[in-house]
Amino acid sequence: MFHTHQQQRRFELFIYYFVAFLLLWEWLRPLQDFTETSHTSYFIMFIALMCLFTFFRLKWFVTFPICIGLILLALYFIFYQTEPSYPAALFDDIKDNVTLIRLGMWSDMYPSFRTLLFYILLWLLVYLLHYWVVYQQRIFFFLLMTIIYVTILDTFTPYDATFAIVRIMVFGFCLLGLLYFDRLRSVERIRISQKERLKWCLPMLTLVLISATLGATLPKSDPNWPDPVPFLKTVTNQDGDGGQNKVGYSADDTSLGGPFREDRTPVFKWSGKEPSYFRVETKSIYTGKGWEDASNDTKPVRLEDNKVQNQWFTERVKTKVHEMRVDIEKNYQFNHALYPIGTTSLTPLDEIPLKMMGKTEKIVPAVQHPPQNLGNYRISFQSPTFILEDLQKMKVPTKQQVNREIGREYLQLPSSLPERVKTLAYSLTETKNQMYDKVKAIEDYLGSDTYSYETQNVAVPGQNQDYVDQFLFDTKIGYCDNFSTSMIVMLRSVGIPARWVKGYTSGQLFETQMDGDNVYEVTNNNAHSWVEVYFPKLGWVTFEPTKGFTNPEEFTNESHFSNQRKDQKEEEDQPESKARENQQAEQPQQKGTKQPAEPKEQTTQTERSVMNVGSMLSYILAGIILLGNTSWILYRFRARWLPFFIVRKVKRLAEDEAFFYAYDALLKQLKRKGMEKKPSMTLREFAAFIDGKYGDDEMTELTLLYERAFYRKEDASALWHQSAKLWENLINRR
Template identity: 25%
Template sequence: MKNTLKRLKEYAAFEWYSRISRIIIIFSLLNAIAVFENYWWQATFTSIYMALLLAGAVDVLLPGMRRRLRLPLQLLLVVVSTWLVVGASPSLTGSEEGLRKFGAMIWSMLVQFNPYIWFSLAMLATYLLFSAWTTSRVRLFGFIGANLLILTVADSFTPIWLWDNVAWVVLLGLIWLAAGHLHQFQRHHPGSWKELLHYPLQLFMPIAAVLALLMAAGLFMPSISPVLRDPYTIWKESKGEKVNVFLGEKGSDAGGVTLDTSSGYGRDDDQLGGGFNFDYSPVMTVASSHRSYWRGETKSFYTGSGWLELDEGTEPNNVNQLKKEQELSLPYDRKLADTIEVEQTVTMIRKDQYPVLFAAAPINRIHWINDPEANLSYRLTWAPDDQELRFPLQGRGRQPYPESYSVVSTVPVLDEAKLRSTHARLYSSNENDHYTQLPDNLPGEVKQLAEELTKTATNDYDRAKMLELYLRLNFVYTNEPDLGKLTGESDDFVAQFLFEIQEGYCDYFSTAMAVLARSVDLPTRWVKGFAPGALPALGVDAADRFDIDTFLQGEGTYTVRNSDAHSWVEIYFEGYGWVSFEPTAGFSFPYTIAGEDAAAPTPEVEEDTDEAVKAAAAEKTDVSYKGFYIVGISLLALLLAVSLIVRRQELKAAWLRFRFRSYTANERIVWETERLLRVCRRKGLKRSEHETLREAVQRFAQHRTDIHSELTQVLNDFERAKYSGAEATPEEAEQFVNKVKHVISLL
């Protein structure tokens, strides 16, 4: 008990700096990974946070724990916290027995852990690495500098605002340097340190005031344009390229500099073109019964440079004052089309305002908005001609965009045979003219190309598919089209894409198809919204939990990001309605094909099923064995790693014995003394060329009175080994090595 109290007292007296270092490392890493909060899955982010906080808590709160016990405890806490965050549970089919059953159980849990456990273990390893590495002021500067370099580069060349993160790293670095200075003062002048502790306010208040003043000045200084340009900007501008300048709000114009835009859903479509940077920040999640494009607005008037919607808000068929479960009508007949219902629950992540509610098209009913139990309080408008569920962005009493909503859509089933039997013609001649409009100055070569591509088609649907396939196969997708290819011969956006640039992103492809389709009298409109997004990583923990039908139809919760913002086209077919087409290379519209959603016939059951049962059992056994082998190898690798870490001191001692096997005891003492001098030089105790070792040690002792006796013992042992001619014993050499280690620990 006395020894424990003594150790705790020593820790409180001297190891406070170690605890502060651990805390600063934790906050620095938390500050760094906070950048990815809106880019990673929430479970990934939470498991990493928990792993880092628990590992740090063990170091800070259990200072007396031996290292060989501390690391296994940290590993255990990381695994348990990840398990709790992910909610993993063993899953068995019931046919396994004994050791195979245990292996299958562990395997099912590891599958559910993937990939979260690897992120957590990587963060634990990063924390332990930096905790062990930042033992000197030079390495401390290296850690802070690496943090600042990563954050400042990301802040300068991405749309992410990271200035606050940079400021916090600077503050943490200054606190760390101040703590290191005080720690060195305590070690070198323990008496003066004790005296200073009698006046804590006078000691710490100036430090806190200076740090607070610097932090406030950094955070609240106004943003200004840079006076000097960096080499990267000069190099990019010399090539005629633009460099993003971010001031104040990210992406806002600064000093008249034209900025590249970031991907996302925007309203200004009258001037298409240019390039953009991908923004992977999430916009919303969509829990849907089927995979789909999440449709937003449609535009129908092509100007030659972009799209306009001239009559928005004046359509006579618009319906206001909508109610829950009210069926939203359509102004056209869909007698030829079979439909399926797609249930969707949308949860917004960003706080942006949008002019429409996003969903698979067309929306049929609204279940609820924000609250499943409340009546609709939002002033929505159903525009059946455009199939838009509009949300007011202007006017008195403007409401915030819904945080969540649930709708059902009636999506047409794609039946190509029926589509080939009908015509692409609208229900009135005026409407048909509206959706075949083209500017008078459209280059004639665009119409000629459309006619040439479709001359062999015998029906309107095949004409549309030929145009779609031509664009998908002959043009390159890129978010940074080379505008240097423009010759200036044409001002038309589509003509420039088809005959000059021949590369681009969705706006280029979709607008080109809309214009080509209109050139052969197919009623077409331009649509924008979001591509489906991404499902979570597929983790199937047991065969009986996997529903192949659910997987194929795309049921799940999709994370939709700004990088998923997309545009495509719709063409009207008589008796069918508006049909989506996807001309963009690399994209595929998630159609429901006729026959895919039909009820599967009940298979005939044969009386003799022994062979099938045996085959299934053999396959399951093979999977179980594979899982057991993988689990076994993983556990052995983990145990080996833990053993190496726990026994690292013994391994280090064995390596030193091997290294110095040819040294005599005297040679080993001389080598260790030289090593001590190298450490002293790094600590500021330099030996001059004209000094003997005794003179240097005597001078060192005057500056460091606290280690005078230890230095004198080392000096005497060195002179005896170097000059006396008497051979030291191996035991004396080992004792000298321990003395040197002790002196180094006191420096």
Template identity: 40%
Template sequence: MRQETPRSFFKVVIYLFGFLLLWEWLKPLKVVTDTASLTYFIVFIALALTLSYFRIHYAITAFVKILFILYSLHGLYYMGSFFSPRWFREFSHDLWENLGLTLGREWPSLSFEYRSLLFFVLLWLMTYLIHYWLSVRKTILLFYVMTVTYVCLIDTFTVYEGDKSIIRVVIFGFLLMGLLALERLVQREQLLGSKMSRHRWIVPLTVMLGISSVVAFAAPKADPIWPDPVPYLQSFSEGAGGSGVNKIGYDTDDTKLGGPFVGDPTVIFNAEVTREHYWKIESKDLYTGKGWEQSISDDQQDPLTFDPGKKVPIPSPQSDEERDLESEKVMVERTYSHVAYPYGVETINGNENGYFSFNPIDEKVTSYKEPDETVKLEEYELSYRSPSYSQKKMKAANEEQEIMQVPEFVDRYTQLPDTIPQRVKDLAVEITAEEDNWYDKVRAIEQYFSKEAYVYDQFDVPVPEEEQDYVDQFLFETRRGYCDNFSTSMVVLVRSLGIPARWAKGYTEGEYSRQVDSTYKLYEVSNNNAHSWVEVFFPEVGWVPFEPTVGFSNNVSYQYDIDIPDSDNNEVPIPEQKETPKQPLQPEEDTASSGDGFSLSKLWDDITSFIADNWGKIVMGTILLIIMGIALFLVRRRWMPYVLILYYRRKSSDDVFSEAYLSLMKQLERYGLKMDDGQTLRGYSRYIDQFFGTREMTSLTNNYERVLYGQSPTKEDWAKMRELWENLIKRTTG
């Protein structure tokens, strides 16, 4: 009895920690559900674990649990005496109706009484599993991991604060795992009495866990390295738009800009292109202080229609006929009626049974089948001449040129709301104070954001207050944002100087996929490539795109035709360098490529591109492989014998029997039948045969000893012993 008392005490402690872990599952229910009281559920858990601890007969246990569940349901939902048959008739009727609703999968119609009954049944199953893990398997790791995951998810996606709960779970879980490890050791090694003093195990475990918990709680915490997944997941739910979290992608409504957005890798279209360029969809001209609208409604100006293959009626003050006409093909994944096109587009094909419409207000091209019916194209081709903008003409632009004498045009593209703060206009003057022409002023504003270390950020981006200007907030307060912040701010700054500008939107060049042939490259354009930029008007040149967003480059081509005064050394002017885009565009061709188009450089670029595009899948796949490897290693006792059987069936050397016998010894050790120190082979073989109830190990050992003490092994020895060896090693898989 003196030995049983401490064992009983530690078993009670083990069940107590199991109860505390399961209790942590119930605590969030009062916060995230309409559950008013958890008392009945907590008492039920304690009752079930107590009955399991004392190993009460299952019939008595079931009767007691059912009686307590009925008593709890009566106390929660019914009036009167528990012994009154009236409430039981009502409960039986409700149970019958809810069973029908369950079979009909009408979940919202289930009564609260029935839901509580189901929850009691769930707790019944959970307590049985806890008892099984604690008393039979003596391991609680799976339930511990499930508890930590549950608390983390509840803390992340609900209002429940799980900070204290996760600390309790860690402490209870590690103490419980330590106690169970001790119990497994005592049981396996049969350590009784003076051979094992439990406090020598428990005290160091408790001290170590307590110190590490205090240190971990008090130590400084690093900031999270991954973005919060909640906005991304919530963006898929209905009504997510009201949360202030946007989902990246093309959208026609730009009246309220600001706030964070979540990425969306959904592919919109694939394009076979000859060079990288932006894909334009539309432009907007009216800045409201909160976002963008059109100053002219669609019904105020008739759209221009054109047939497939005909000239697109996009106005251009100058045409560069010297540049080659290039053609590209667009394969649409998410069909839409508008057309994404490059600058300099001339013709569009793909709507052979209809026509195209060009809106001169926003420069949007739409495909039509009938006068009032749009058509969504799955594929179209277009031709264009990549524009090259004259620096000489842009530097010569000024307010005295002909187009600048048209009030309607100037008012439309230099418009600013009356509420724009004066400090925004003052900043524009300050940035361009040292420049004497439109082009240099625009370039100074374009480069201002990178020089002043503005930050590109998709998540920590606030929404302007009701009386706050969107641009003013970005320029002077947050100084962080994404393309909409940068592009809108540049348009406002340029307009503050009286220079016509507008807001353009569409997609960047996308992600490089592969080389189609010697001419074309395939690019993948997704919602993540949705983008906005700036267009500035220069008389005699037209609308010129500019890219103020930090980390982006729109691949604009300039004519370096500025007059340079003669000098003695006749130095050739160095063309202005453009920003190098951060995203990989076209992989460089290896000059030493073979005749069939293969090159080491291209192969390396394909590999790096594949890794960049699929790094998440690669990481997850690697983790899964590691987990599978660990799982296979942990259960190797079950599958290793079959591998050994196949391996030794193929071997035909003379010493195959000796190798097979030693492999059998290792497998028996993995099974838990380890040979004790000082034990002889014959004594060990008798122990094995006694354990399995056979004579196979003795026969194998006798033959092995003859080999061990001088008799040369032969193939015939293995042929005679192989069946015994296979029968015995298969027994270790159970």
């Protein structure tokens, strides 16, 4: 009968843990929609395992090394796969972030460190839920906080919590009812059979499900209050011209649309020979209304010696090195850099240290108190020339390939995207077999007479309208944001990875210098957004769908490029040409047998990747073994070090509680030493047994005092004063 009751209790606890896990899951679901957090599946698996460990009551020396190993493994796969020495890199990042915390620079913490802290928070939260469910038998506070959290996200972010609210109410009310039933049973001190329990649970479950179904399906009246988000944004972005915004850079792109008026305020001047678009940042999360920052899976990268380590193109893309100088106007209110794609170095004349912000690729000062703007700086960049034959050979990559090479956010689309947008994208590209042809088909379609460029009579999407859908099918009038966003959404609809880039065009010619360099002036009117498409084995390629704008990148066919290369070779110095000919003559001819360099490089990179993974796994395995051995040694000799902490805890307890806790702790300590009290023994018999072991009567004396406090209800505080020293001698014995 007792065994049956234990099984019943275990099943009840399993239900409690499962429902609590579902509630905690609701906290993680929205993260990918409104934050830079991705890889939420790692977090979900972690809390699921933690709930299982807690349910099975595994010892801490078992769960601790396993959980540490899981966290380290997750951090490796999310952030450190490219690091040759993962443990050293992680340790360095932790040291850097501790320094940032000490300096109060919380916003500059690396994503890897924030993820580590988030794992620790989830770990603690699972134990907190365990305490609420098992010991307190109350979950109302956690349920209330979950409801508030989800409803706030539903109101102020793109996250749609319609079904989340229904799930939370079902899970929460079921758990509330079950725990309330358990509290009643505990207060009344009665045992209830499984049949009697079902008589309580089934009607409660039926009532909850019926209520939730009615609440989700019945028609609802329109809200009495308007959506506060557009109102707040209108207030904050409004200027003196009836709410119409000026053109120019804005950090907030979450709500696109609406008219703009011209603004000729100068932003910067640049001097050089190669015109280019000037990037500020990229954004890759389309919400249906606008853009949010890309998923930041990499930490900010410090520009060591002003070198930009970012690789926009592979070595297969032919590039030419150019130099330019940028002079930002003193009144420019932003401290980001403006730079062309392919930048290899960016050197501020004021020697300001810089960093690149993860996948957004925004370059900003790496100082605690940054200046208003970067002032003047020099740029060295590689201007690409894309060979059309190479682009036209590319097939659309698989989702797995995109996720592995650049990240899944570049194929992200909101679930609310109207189906007719996807249908249009498929109809434009279904006859095209290659990736480049599909991209050009969409770019050419947006550049056709179907759509018009306009900055004044541009609509703002309504509450239930999609920004791209409204432009493609309803208004067909807009400016760069409309064209670029629509192209990216249609590309992603057919599986082509793309991202949204914002910055400035090259501006207007201002003057020509004596050395032949041209000086261009860029104003707020030159603020612009465009498209970058990822081609495997080549990199990011710029496309320009906005009518009236010209793509700054160069595209050429292979024969034309070969002729250019031939002309360049003929212009080289004669001695150098002869030296090269002599060097070629010395090499044996191996026509048809020489292997291309690229597969070897790929093989080497693959071998290095395998070696890095193997090295990382060996480090993690060694760490787990070390933690396991340390935990086992601590557990094996716990009888020697635990009394120190027990004595300290007893001294902090109230005097009327200390005696009872101390005596129970002493019994447990004796059990650890191999002297366990058998169920058939009385306390006095067990005390006599212990005294026989030690050769004195201290345990018997302590037991007599304890019985007076426990059974006779004498003053426990006074009796504890008499026995405290006696108890301390017994628990500290070796």
